[in-house]
Amino acid sequence: MKHYEVTKHAVDRTVERLGIKREHAKGHLLNLMQTAYYVGQQSNANGRITKIFDHINSRTRLLVNDSAIVTVYPMADPLDATSNELPDEMKTALRRKANAMIRRIKRERRALNVQLAEKNLEIAQLELNRAKARSNKVIASIDEKISVLKSEHGELASKLSELTEKEKGVAAYV
Known part of the structure; x- marks a missing residue:
């Protein structure tokens, strides 16, 4: 299992966007990363490559720089x-x-x-x-x-x- 760091911004977005309590946010994100699928990559505003992971069951998208989870988005249900x-x-x-x-x-x-x-x-x-x-x-x-x-x-x-x-x-x- 790869070890990921969780940034303060990612914890804040988890609390704000996913409704997870702050004390559980880091563990929640690390659990999601264990079964998330790699979707692709994109360049962020600073020109760094950001990897995109989707956790399909919880409909969550995670953005990762190197080995740090940077931010989290809820995925929209396409239907x-x-x-x-x-x-x-x-x-x-x-x-x-x-x-x-x-x-x-x-x-x-x-x-x-x-x-x-x-x-x-x-x-x-x-x-x-x-x-x-x-x-x-x-x-x-x-x-x-x-x-x-x-x-x-x-x-x-x-x-x-x-x-x-x-x-x-x-x-x-x-």
């Missing part, structure tokens, strides 16, 4: 932002569809994690066989199999990261 344009039935349907997508993505992620673990197991078994082998021909054959499995492993890992990003995108709007 409520369009409250004048969409009827409540439509919002409910959108939320249901988004939640169904999140469940499907989580199932796919679990299946990919199992496949990744199985590939790791196959690679480890082949590496063990390679260590025991004495013939150069057998070692070369095992190396080919390992390289094929590692490329498959890389493809599965990239699919897993795509699903994770997709889930973050959908979760941000529910």
Whole structure:
């Protein structure tokens, strides 16, 4: 776990914007940072790079310079932002569809994690066989199999990261 400093300004904004008591504000922010998602970065007024983290469950955005939490904002609920344009039935349907997508993505992620673990197991078994082998021909054959499995492993890992990003995108709007 990375250690973050909390500035006085961040504590003040937590009290003001999130309604957390001052004595609990620092601990609250540190807890949020443990499960917050990195969204991106921006330049602040001084030209320094500020990292942006979103805690989706609590709908909180945190801005971090180096390892110091600088300020905190409540995130607007995207479906409520369009409250004048969409009827409540439509919002409910959108939320249901988004939640169904999140469940499907989580199932796919679990299946990919199992496949990744199985590939790791196959690679480890082949590496063990390679260590025991004495013939150069057998070692070369095992190396080919390992390289094929590692490329498959890389493809599965990239699919897993795509699903994770997709889930973050959908979760941000529910």
